[in-house]
Amino acid sequence: xxxxxxxxxxxxxxxxxxxxxxxxxxxxxxxxxxxxxxxxxxxxxxxxxxxxxxxxxxxxxxxxxxxxxxxxxxxxxxxxxxxxxxxxxxxxxxxxxxxxxxxxxxxxxxxxxxxxxxxxxxxxxxxxxxxxxxxxxxxxxxxxxxxxxxxxxxxxxxxxxxxxxxxxxxxxxxxxxxxxxxxxxxxxxxxxxxxxxxxxxxxxxxxxxxxxxxxxxxxxxxxxxxxxxxxxxxxxxxxxxxxxxxxxxxxxxxxxxxxxxxxxxxxxxxxxxxxxxxxxxxxxxxxxxxxxxxxxxxxxxxxxxxxxxxxxxxxxxxxxxxxxxxxxxxxxxxxxxxxxxxxxxxxxxxxxxxxxxxxxxxxxxxxxxxx
Amino acid sequence: xxxxxxxxxxxxxxxxxxxxxxxxxxxxxxxxxxxxxxxxxxxxxxxxxxxxxxxxxxxxxxxxxxxxxxxxxxxxxxxxxxxxxxxxxxxxxxxxxxxxxxxxxxxxxxxxxxxxxxxxxxxxxxxxxxxxxxxxxxxxxxxxxxxxxxxxxxxxxxxxxxxxxxxxxxxxxxxxxxxxxxxxxxxxxxxxxxxxxxxxxxxxxxxxxxxxxxxxxxxxxxxxxxxxxxxxxxxxxxxxxxxxxxxxxxxxxxxxxxxxxxxxxxxxxxxxxxxxxxxxxxxxxxxxxxxxxxxxxxxxxxxxxxxxxxxxxxxxxxxxxxxxxxxxxxxxxxx
Ligand SMILES: Cc1ncc(C[n+]2csc(CCOP(=O)(O)OP(=O)(O)O)c2C)c(N)n1
Ligand SMILES: [Mg+2]
Numbered sequence: 001x002x003x004x005x006x007x008x009x010x011x012x013x014x015x016x017x018x019x020x021x022x023x024x025x026x027x028x029x030x031x032x033x034x035x036x037x038x039x040x041x042x043x044x045x046x047x048x049x050x051x052x053x054x055x056x057x058x059x060x061x062x063x064x065x066x067x068x069x070x071x072x073x074x075x076x077x078x079x080x081x082x083x084x085x086x087x088x089x090x091x092x093x094x095x096x097x098x099x100x101x102x103x104x105x106x107x108x109x110x111x112x113x114x115x116x117x118x119x120x121x122x123x124x125x126x127x128x129x130x131x132x133x134x135x136x137x138x139x140x141x142x143x144x145x146x147x148x149x150x151x152x153x154x155x156x157x158x159x160x161x162x163x164x165x166x167x168x169x170x171x172x173x174x175x176x177x178x179x180x181x182x183x184x185x186x187x188x189x190x191x192x193x194x195x196x197x198x199x200x201x202x203x204x205x206x207x208x209x210x211x212x213x214x215x216x217x218x219x220x221x222x223x224x225x226x227x228x229x230x231x232x233x234x235x236x237x238x239x240x241x242x243x244x245x246x247x248x249x250x251x252x253x254x255x256x257x258x259x260x261x262x263x264x265x266x267x268x269x270x271x272x273x274x275x276x277x278x279x280x281x282x283x284x285x286x287x288x289x290x291x292x293x294x295x296x297x298x299x300x301x302x303x304x305x306x307x308x309x310x311x312x313x314x315x316x317x318x319x320x321x322x323x324x325x326x327x328x329x330x331x332x333x334x335x336x337x338x339x340x341x342x343x344x345x346x347x348x349x350x351x352x353x354x355x356x357x358x359x360x361x362x363x364x365x366x367x368x369x370x371x
Numbered sequence: 372x373x374x375x376x377x378x379x380x381x382x383x384x385x386x387x388x389x390x391x392x393x394x395x396x397x398x399x400x401x402x403x404x405x406x407x408x409x410x411x412x413x414x415x416x417x418x419x420x421x422x423x424x425x426x427x428x429x430x431x432x433x434x435x436x437x438x439x440x441x442x443x444x445x446x447x448x449x450x451x452x453x454x455x456x457x458x459x460x461x462x463x464x465x466x467x468x469x470x471x472x473x474x475x476x477x478x479x480x481x482x483x484x485x486x487x488x489x490x491x492x493x494x495x496x497x498x499x500x501x502x503x504x505x506x507x508x509x510x511x512x513x514x515x516x517x518x519x520x521x522x523x524x525x526x527x528x529x530x531x532x533x534x535x536x537x538x539x540x541x542x543x544x545x546x547x548x549x550x551x552x553x554x555x556x557x558x559x560x561x562x563x564x565x566x567x568x569x570x571x572x573x574x575x576x577x578x579x580x581x582x583x584x585x586x587x588x589x590x591x592x593x594x595x596x597x598x599x600x601x602x603x604x605x606x607x608x609x610x611x612x613x614x615x616x617x618x619x620x621x622x623x624x625x626x627x628x629x630x631x632x633x634x635x636x637x638x639x640x641x642x643x644x645x646x647x648x649x650x651x652x653x654x655x656x657x658x659x660x661x662x663x664x665x666x667x668x669x670x671x672x673x674x675x676x677x678x679x680x681x682x683x684x685x686x687x688x689x690x691x692x693x694x695x696x697x698x699x700x701x702x703x704x705x706x
Binding site (some may be wrong): 075076079082100102103104106107130131133134170171172173174175311312313335337338339340341342343344345347348349350353354356360363364367 | 467679
């Protein structure tokens with residue numbers, strides 16, 4: 001599996017080359033989205049050019065500097081991790097604060113809960129979101145319910161679990177999954193997915209500071225491909241607040257992570273080809289999600305399209321769809337539409353067909369307008 | 372070892388070696404994509420093992436599965452075609468490097484450690500049906516630290532299941548050496564209440580003899596046994612890992628020159644007048660030809676049709692519809 005990179009700079013470079021063959025001659029393998037950087041933020045001081053994995057490193061660096069109780073652990077993290085997110089941190093903060101675990105996800109998360117329940121800050125890395133399932137019990141039954149079942153006497157709120165997430169190009173069944181909906185079914189957890197480097201840093205620092213166990217899914221296809229001017233100092237971007245990235249009047253498009261860039265392109269296409277004005281929302285936090293921002297938007301536009309890579313049945317789009325239907329029934333001009341992954345395992349060679357790309361989303365917008 | 376056996380082991384190991392090197396080449400040409408884990412260096416494990424069990428015995432391993440797929444009877448062309456994602460691949464092009472299967476070979480498993488409890492279940496079936504069959508269950512030194520392995524040891528010993536647990540210790544789990552990952556690197560002892568053997572996994576005869584002993588133990592109804600095969604992978608963990616930053620080039624070179632499984636067997640055969648150097652060279656030529664033909668096949672065979680996307684999700688007598696990316700796209704799925 002595994003991309004494998006491991007600790008090594010060269011490994012990781014080629015790792016990502018393997019995945020992100022945007023410029024490759026074989027057109028079929030071209031990435032299905034174009035990353036659109038956010039503007040440089042001005043309110044947090046000096047910025048630096050960083051890609052997604054560097055902005056994660058920067059956030060972790062800030063967290064370790066500010067909080068002497070913070071520790072980072074996971075498979076191969078002390079050499080930088082498969083995706084380079086922890087490069088240099090062991091050397092800077094010491095091997096008692098940044099350390100490798102054996103290969104045992106259930107143990108990693110359980111161990112993290114133990115650290116967190118003492119009040120220390122635990123930042124665990126699961127090498128791929130696809131490998132989080134051995135730890136599913138610890139997350140769902142232990143982490144999520146600790147506070148509730150102890151009548152607020154105990155909690156593991158200072159636990160954050162990071163994991164690379166989503167399609168990457170050639171990842172096949174076990175390096176491509178988007179399991180956010182499994183965890184969205186679990187009160188007590190927070191689940192967050194950033195759309196780019198600036199957002200990633202601010203949201204990750206919020207997760208680390210948040211007093212609840214958080215799962216932070218990092219769109220791995222963007223680790224190197226996404227570059228922005230990221231503030232060097234720590235800053236927080238609030239959880240459970242969606243962001244309207246573009247105002248519009250005809251259709252609301254909702255996504256998170258990589259798909260945000262897909263819907264941005266769709267909005268341009270819809271404007272140019274159909275004269276349709278789209279409102280774009282990045283949900284950011286999947287649980288607990290920002291119902292108000294989404295519903296306000298749909299009340300205005302009357303149409304909602306939600307898109308994610310995970311299979312359509314039981315995906316988080318279904319939850320959004322049914323909530324919006326309850327809240328905005330009389331505002332709706334067309335059925336709420338989901339553009340998602342097929343109800344199949346994430347396929348090996350059929351990935352280009354599986355991805356809910358801009359063409360599928362655009363087609364859906366067209367049908368909604370003509371409904 | 373007879374001359375015929377020696378020649379056969381030599382040819383099989385050489386075929387696996389050449390197949391892996393061809394896969395490396397196809398990968399670098401971007402004909403094979405995604406995740407690909409090669410087995411070169413570890414050939415004596417699968418060949419020695421297979422020489423000591425029967426085809427009717429059962430075998431399950433992790434994702435480093437190309438060698439076992441071959442020794443379990445799948446021709447090179449179907450393995451390479453699986454790697455290139457073609458219709459004639461042994462999993463119809465739908466599995467890829469980590470997911471290959473054959474009769475009595477249960478794969479090819481991507482989740483580290485997950486195959487081990489399955490092995491115990493297969494062993495229970497062997498016992499239940501009373502057919503004198505056993506299950507060989509393989510995992511890596513990294514996988515040895517997963518909790519499921521210990522759960523399985525307990526069940527297998529409790530129910531005296533005919534299961535050989537084999538830890539292929541190639542000294543690394545991705546970039547982590549065994550010393551950095553395991554409180555005890557005596558993997559053969561980690562079954563605690565299960566007897567264990569430590570075996571030179573670079574010596575095909577040592578592997579064969581140890582496996583015969585272990586298989587007899589299981590068939591005699593004495594319950595499971597653990598075997599640690601000390602081996603080495605020449606390639607990095609997967610194709611994106613050059614494999615030289617967590618270990619030295621000298622270390623790899625030393626293994627290659629002192630304990631390469633193919634060279635060891637070759638020297639042994641030549642020194643004992645079981646075969647001549649020329650004869651072995653002829654085999655090499657034959658093997659090369661087979662690999663070239665297989666590669667040619669694997670690069671020209673067609674890709675599976677798109678309808679395959681929706682197939683094999685459930686067992687269904689009547690085809691059903693798979694929900695697609697939106698409410699207008701559906702795929703027929705047949706079982
Ligand atoms: C549950 C799970 N966690 C992590 C991974 C990623 N991963 C794949 S292989 C591997 C190392 C396994 O090492 P080992 O068991 O020694 O087998 P080897 O690669 O040496 O054959 C890791 C961490 C995975 N596939 N599954
Ligand atoms: Mg290993």
